[in-house]
Amino acid sequence: MKDHSVKLSLLNTLSDGVFHSGESLGQQLGITRAAISKHIQGIQEWGVDIFRVQGKGYQLAQPFIMLSHDLIQSQVSNPVELHPIIDSTNQFLLDRTETLASGTVCVAEYQSQGRGRRGRQWVSPFGTNLYFSIFWRLEAGMAAAMGLSLVVGVAIAEAIESLGIEGVKLKWPNDLYHNDKKLAGILVEMSGQAGGAANLVIGMGMNLAMQDKKGTIDQPWTSLAEVIGNDQLDRNQLVVSFIKTLDKALKNYEVHGMQDFVTRWNRLDNFLDRPIRLIMGNNEVTGIERGIDSHGGVLLETNEGLKSFIGGEISLRRND
Incomplete structure (x- = not known):
């Protein structure tokens, strides 16, 4: 696996949103200014906007708080895997369903191969969105998983409401919307054998403060920062809220199926x-x-x- 420690250290330093000279960054990390420049280019390839101003150094276009494994894990009982750089949070869990505990969560800062429904690419720049997957072993089997993306959508929309954010709606079967624009997508993937438990991986990509300067998104979309008019989102607390809400919703679904969710969905149906x-x-x-x-x-x-x-x-x- 490629070592991204230098880039991550740079981002951690730059995340305060102020200028840092190439010289000071190099001294801090024990590398040359030329090496700093090369690593900055690599970070920009992750979709991070970094300004360089002669005589002042480097500055993030917008400051952000990096995700913290210890902070998230201290507030939830689910096992949490935090990978700053990953191909896909869903794929990480799918590759490990035989060894993971049900309820294990994988969160990332950046996905190199994020995907949506029908294998479509999910644009996944570093640090400006939320890439989140949870593994769940459903003892009732694969047939019982029908409608699970709807349950997850309801749970996430209600979690956002509980934070005082209004107007988030649901689009059948797997999207969250605001003012007819896509805010988040849900992808449920499963494996298992007939008559046995189903191994489910439920992934969500949510736009938090993303900007699509290259015009690669082919549909109307929005971000949570645009919805609330503030880009200083606490992504760690969002992750904690979503883990707790999803854990509760999935346990409810195991016992009651869809019956508790139909009315809740219809209230939020875009x-x-x-x-x-x-x-x-x-x-x-x-x-x-x-x-x-x-x-x-x-x-x-x-x-x-x-x-x-x-x-x-x-x-x-x-x-x-």
């Missing part, structure tokens, strides 16, 4: 009573969205009456 279209391969169905049913299917009022649709290959789009 497209409730709005015209939508469902895209299923080459087929498309239009109608008025009426929330979800007890199985987690999206309800669509069509010319032929009320119908339920469910499945991982369905995309919901607004139709107004």
